[in-house]
Amino acid sequence: MIEVQNLRVTFRLGQKSVEAVRGVSFDIREGECVALVGESGSGKSVTARSLVGLAGPQAHVEADTFTVDGRDVSRFAARDWRRLRGRYAGLILQDALVSLDPMRTVGAEITEVLRTHDIGDRRDRPRRVHDLLDAVHVPEPERRARQYPHQLSGGLRQRALIASALAGGPKLLIADEPTTALDATVQAQILTLLAERRATGETLLLISHDLAVVSKLADRVLVMKDGRIVESGDTRTILAGAGHPYTRQLIAAATGRRRENTAEPGEIVAEATALRKVYGDRTVVKDFGLTVRRGEIVGLVGESGSGKSTVAQLLFGLTDPTSGHVRFEGSEFSGIPERARRPIRRRLQLIAQDPLSAFDPRWTVRRIVGEALPKGADPEPILDRVGLGPEYLDRYPRQLSGGQRQRVAIARAIAPRPSLIICDEPVSALDVSVQAQVLDLLARIREDDGTALLFISHDLGVIRDIADRVLVMHDGRVVEQGPVRAVFDHAGHEYTRALLDAVPTLEVTS
Amino acid sequence: MIKAVARRVAAGVVVLWAAATAAYLALLAAPGDIVDAIIGDGADTPQIRAQIIAEWNLDRPAIVQYLDYLLRAARGDLGRSYLLQRPVGEVIGEQILPTVQLALAAAVIGVVLALVLAVTTRHRWVRRVSSTAELMLVSTPPFLSGIVLLSVFSFRLGWFPVAGDQGWAALALPAVTLGLPIAGVLSQVLRDGLDRALDEPFAVTARSRGLTERAVLIRHALRHALIPAVTLLGWLTGVLIGGAVIIEQVFGRPGLGQVTLQAVGNGDMPVVLAVVVLAAAAFVVINTLADLAYLLIDPRLRRS
Known part of the structure; x- marks a missing residue:
């Protein structure tokens, strides 16, 4: 269906030009599922978008051979591309909340494909839209078609996005990180849906940074790094004995690695008893209790809406509990005036999911980290501890990669020598390979400083790799807790088991 | 729903009251005597003065006069003009139509021109030329562009009448003069909004x-670009009201602008107050419409 020889994509940005794809060759055959795997910036998305002529207005695309459906696309005019898009190849992007037009109903978005390609007549289209939504297992399609993306849950939204990509009856589905923004259980459902589409005859091109996500679906894997395909082959062979060191690194990241705690936990750092938080007529946290000791990493797991972020806010003293208490370093921390809390705030730090929005974009790294240090102190040693050299001191947040930014966030958090760091989804926005490095760093800081970490995540895999103990939250309540190994091996609650089943895992057969 | 409407109306009334009171205080502080204003060029004897003071109740304390004014205003009675010796409602009623015509025509020209410019001049040199032209429109004071338009199209080419209010032909130049700077600002805001919307993932989808x-632009991006433009509706009202005063002078058009200038110059308090309250009412109405427009444009702002 697709044949590409020596594809090169260059972006012109003012005077500079950046080579995003440097000579990539591959083909996709009918009925196949091919996965393009690599970290952000590897050129995988640009490659995929080039296949439908959407690499972007600044992109210059060249290739020795470039055929789609047997036709040479290098001679394509804009019209030819438009006929191909939606009809021969459908594109599914990451987050349906922003990938569907938020100002239009889901039905209008799907109808647009039908109208653009003149499929069916006007009166017939609402029925077709319902059929499409039904095919991707959206319940009550008539009602859902009239709703806007923000009125749907993450899973339903993503299904609607897939339905819109299917509307033109394309032979090829290109899915660019189709599950990355979703909770684990929803991610598993969407992967099942994609597998189903494949069974009905559609050819799939999956793009992901996570080998584990695609390994169950893909027949073949193409591993991309720095704009080149460094390794390709059928999935089983690649997983069994990957030749390229980068592929091995990806496999290691996807398999996960347990970071054991060697030291005994010390005195109690933070303690929450019988926390309850009510917003209006909704109780978002019910009877929450927790103790964190020095040198401990405690995991808090739950899906979006489970109440885990509210717990973080309560522990951090950003909002007061409706009832119950938070104690920090032996003294009362909840229900006291902010003025009384301020002197101990330095001992409690936060690492957020997206450091880009947690940093002042006009501040340099020197200033960001320096702010957390005593006046006049040199930020260099702290930066060195998180693995960044002095050359990063004068950079701005946007000049750093996601992983580097998270390192700066960690540097800022450890600078005041806190006794507890609350990490709210600290690695969810990062590629799996970078996740592993950041987890290593956090584990080392715990070991060296004895800092306690409260690790909040929807990703059980991450918790399994780093936490000593875990609490599972569901509907505002802790449904299960205990040492990580015990919970993971003998989950008592059905919700925990459902979460565990949803974790994408690599089945390496060697 | 009813609660929201009631709160809205109450807020509007407070704004009107505050505007009327502020104008009242400003005029009290202004130099000049009311009796002088009422006499104008007429005969000035102590008897006539006493008569005027009695007739207009000017001997009562200022606070009583103020409260009396508010009470009458609440009943819709705006008082009598000192200068013209006629009810203010009548004076304004006669002059409001040409001003409303001018403001609406200017608003339509501004909005339509802005939309056309923002949508059609997207790329390369056309975009640069258009942006530069818009910047010039924004930075030229309307009285200057009005005079330039007059001298070219009325004096030299004779296409439009020089002054007065003789139907649509006479409306064209003033409306264009007032509409151009509006188009300049709105088109830049719209273009910026379109750029941002076209960079969003849904545009790729x-x-x-x-x-x-073009379909991506019109069916998807334009709606997103309208949100920041709607925010400028309040500003637009201000430009139209303030601009009308100047434009009516330049083009010798009848209208509220002329009336207002005359009233301010002669200390004709009832007329000035009425104009201020009218402008405030226009602001309240337009801002309410803007809030409704947000809900109409962006479904995310609607509460289910």
């Missing part, structure tokens, strides 16, 4: 369905 670039 729309293109991946086979839509033409």
